[in-house]
Amino acid sequence: MSAIILFTAVSVAQLMLTTAMAISSVRMFYGPRAQDRIVGLDALYVNSMLLLVTFGIGTGKTVYFEAALVIGLIGFVSSVSLAKFLMRGEVIE
Amino acid sequence: MIYSAADIPVWMAVVVAFFVLAGAALALIGAIGFLRLPTFYERIHAPTLATSWGTGGIMCASILFFSVAGGRLVAHEVLIGVFITVTTPVTFMLLARAALHRDRFENNPKVPRRTGPVKL
Amino acid sequence: MLPYPLLTVFLLVMWLLLNRFTLGHVLLGGMVAVCSSWAMAALRPDKPKLRRWYLLPKLFGVVMLDIIRSNIAVSRVILQGRAKEHRSAFINVPLELRDPTALAILSIIVTGTPGSAWLEYDSRNSSVLLHVLDLVDDDEWRDLLKNRYEKLLLEIFS
Known part of the structure; x- marks a missing residue:
């Protein structure tokens, strides 16, 4: 019984998160300006990180946690460096 | 190590399912708002839904599931939660400042001017 | 001895969360936390004053x-x-x-x-x-x- 409840909930959640990722990438492609695209990228990686954690709950493996942590770390660095690039025109001054 | 979903009691499965669905729903609402809101400064409010309780809900679910299924406290998801909570505002502040800078540079009338003398 | 006690405690807690809670990990994590708080002291950041x-x-x-x-x-x-x-x-x-x-x-x-x-x-x-x-x-x-x-x-x- 609990396996069915969890399987259904995790599948629906994965569907929602995938839709969220698709919407973020739409904004990333059509975003009128560069800052919209960067926020889109940020939302995309946050959603993909959440998707990985739900995969972890669904399969019962703890490996996905590490992948999620790495995505979070790298996504943060990339968004910050892109924001810095917008502000100054170069990343490393 | 693999934990099986059949090991946890039904009421706990319901709680975990609630947290997962709440987190995913908040992330989806954030994405919809991100698509629908008209200006950039309004749009940056929408993804914080996913990074505040969207992340919080899914992390709570993961902590509960692995702690109950494994029989010991597994709380490393707290790290992702703390990390996301602390870093997302940094990204958004930097982006907002970059956007303000660009809009002011283009003399966009909808953006407030700098207060005080301009630093060169 | 410990220039940044709060940082040391947080690093140790993070180490224990990422690994299992055993005596060996407490010792290893404590060592890493103390060493990195010394490294932090070499950078000399402003020390926040937490009153309450x-x-x-x-x-x-x-x-x-x-x-x-x-x-x-x-x-x-x-x-x-x-x-x-x-x-x-x-x-x-x-x-x-x-x-x-x-x-x-x-x-x-x-x-x-x-x-x-x-x-x-x-x-x-x-x-x-x-x-x-x-x-x-x-x-x-x-x-x-x-x-x-x-x-x-x-x-x-x-």
């Missing part, structure tokens, strides 16, 4: 509740769509806080809460430019920021 650290859990609780409340409010604004027009605006709030750590915490609180974003802090006249998604009343927001968070932060970092 016991108020931190209260701040945490207040912020968590407010984030839940504003999550619901922002979800409503987004889902209602065009049925009800929201009014977003920039507001300028003068602050009394001067401590950089306290300002950093305040900015994380404001930006982390959906519905408000911290755009720019001006250190010359120490005011901050915020953007609010659903602004009903300017003074209400200033009041919220000043009485709810700034007062508590001033008490913690006075």
Whole structure:
């Protein structure tokens, strides 16, 4: 019984998160300006990180946690460096 | 190590399912708002839904599931939660400042001017 | 011996969360935490002065509740769509806080809460430019920021 409840909930959640990722990438492609695209990228990686954690709950493996942590770390660095690039025109001054 | 979903009691499965669905729903609402809101400064409010309780809900679910299924406290998801909570505002502040800078540079009338003398 | 006790404790807790809680990991993590707090001391960052650290859990609780409340409010604004027009605006709030750590915490609180974003802090006249998604009343927001968070932060970092 609990396996069915969890399987259904995790599948629906994965569907929602995938839709969220698709919407973020739409904004990333059509975003009128560069800052919209960067926020889109940020939302995309946050959603993909959440998707990985739900995969972890669904399969019962703890490996996905590490992948999620790495995505979070790298996504943060990339968004910050892109924001810095917008502000100054170069990343490393 | 693999934990099986059949090991946890039904009421706990319901709680975990609630947290997962709440987190995913908040992330989806954030994405919809991100698509629908008209200006950039309004749009940056929408993804914080996913990074505040969207992340919080899914992390709570993961902590509960692995702690109950494994029989010991597994709380490393707290790290992702703390990390996301602390870093997302940094990204958004930097982006907002970059956007303000660009809009002011283009003399966009909808953006407030700098207060005080301009630093060169 | 320990230049940054809080940092050392946090590093040790992080080590134990990432690994299992065993005596070996406590020793290894403690060693790593102490060594990296010495490395931090070599960088000489400004030491934040936490006067009343016991108020931190209260701040945490207040912020968590407010984030839940504003999550619901922002979800409503987004889902209602065009049925009800929201009014977003920039507001300028003068602050009394001067401590950089306290300002950093305040900015994380404001930006982390959906519905408000911290755009720019001006250190010359120490005011901050915020953007609010659903602004009903300017003074209400200033009041919220000043009485709810700034007062508590001033008490913690006075």
